[in-house]
Amino acid sequence: MIDEILNQIKQYDTIIIHRHVRPDPDALGSQGGLSCLIKDNFPQKNVYIVGEEAADLRFLVTMDTVDEDVYEEALVIVCDTANRERISDNRYRLGRHLLKIDHHPIVDSYGDLEWVDPQASSTSEMICSIYQRHPELTLSQNAARLLFAGIVGDTGRFQFSNVTSATFRAASELVRLPFDRQSFFNQLYERSLAQVRLNGYVLEHFTLTEEGVGYVKLTQPLIHAYHLTAADASSLVNSFSNVAHLKAWVLFSEEGKVIRARIRSKAPSINQLAEKYHGGGHPMASGATVSSWEEADQLIADLRALCAK
Template sequence: MKQEILQRILDYNTIIIHRHVRPDPDAIGSQLGLRTLLRESFPDKSIYAVGEEEPSLAFLGRMDEVSDEVYSNSLIIVCDTANQERISDDRTELGAYLIKIDHHPNEEPYGQIVWVDVNASSTSEMIVELAETSEHLQLSGQSAYLLYAGIVGDTGRFRYPNTKPETLRRTAKLLEYGIDVNQFYGQLYKRELKMMRLEGYVLQHFEILEGSVGVMRLTKEILESFEVSSNESSQLVNIFSSVEGLKVWVFYVEEDDRIRVRLRSRGPIINQIASEHHGGGHPLASGATAYSWEETEVITKKLINSCEKES
């Protein structure tokens, strides 16, 4: 599989890299890490990264402006995106060939090559693995920095169960390129004053149901009062995760026509619940969409039931 991907990279002069909407560090890290890796390894090729900008992660790099014409006869690589509807920038079909690289459950295979490894900590780790298999791909300080960011993001600073020996080995390899870890963490956890104020609000108002399910509801009015966007609020999803007895927790974030559902767990499997509500993801970290506050109550009841089954 990796050799097939490498051959396609060699075959095409134009490569456009996508990832999912509302990107997290792994989405940006794998996308921009791969862009940097390919640009530095193949300076004669045209390599682009596309998608909406995420201000909180702008320190990692910016997206490229790419016209429709550039897509003609191009190789498309989609990183860290399980479902086609979640791909940021829907022009993937304009390309000549599509490759999917992802570590989420492969519920929707798409593209001519599908490389999915659910045992990988992150898509960023998979890009490091890809680089290990080819003498054509040469890591640098910048690509290592970006891929490190993605691994850190999806492993929760190496605290989550998806942190395997191979994850740490590959991370150690990245650190050999002289990554400024202090600078990175300073950027990653830098918060605007409005976010700190919202954090205080969340800590005062989240609920614990049945002793094990944490719930926070952020309405449009609350977000507007703190001048925080729905995307920005995702930074707080784990803010009360260390509460004693908590097994799962959920953030309900209201947008114009839907409610974003951010699910996290310490043990009970939650991605099946997410899939039942227009979403999906990992067993312990998933996202979904509700279309009414009544639907969120249904989700909450399912979370309570999942914790009771674990007892």
């Protein structure tokens, strides 16, 4: 599959890389890392990355502006996105050929060519394996920094159960390049004073049920009172993850007419539950969307039932 993807890349002069909406470090790391890898080894090609900007992750990479007609003869690659409805920028359909590179369990099969590996810790680890299989390729410091960011983000700094020996081998390859890891970690985990204040609210007000489910509800007026956005609030999902007897937890953040649910787990698989509520993801880390606080309560009830088993 890696060789086939490289063959596709070699055939096209224009390559446009997408990823999912509301990007996390793996979405941006795999998207930006793949872009760098292609540019470093095929400097004559036009390579673009597109999607909405993530204000708190702009230190990783910023997006390009691409006119619609550029897609006509382009190879389009979508990274780290399990289903089409979550692809950032619907113009991905306009390219001549579409590739999907992802590590989520398949919930939506799309693209002319799919490389999906649910055993990989991250899509960034998969991109790194292209370099590992073809050591004749050049890997720049910036490509290494971005791919390392993606692996760190999706493994929780190598703490989660998705980490394998292949993950550590990939990380080992990347840290051979002398990018500033200390600066990267400082920026990745930096929080504004307002976020720290809201974090205090979360710690004081989250609920822990007898089944081991933790949850907290952050309304839009509450978030705005701290001069923050729903995305800022969602980044606090792991604030109480180290509480004893906690099996799974969810942080709700109200955003306009919908409520985002960030769901995490230490025990039961939660991605099928997330799919029930217009979301999806990994067995231990998923996202969902509900339309009301009543529906949020139903999600909590389902999560409690799941943990009770």
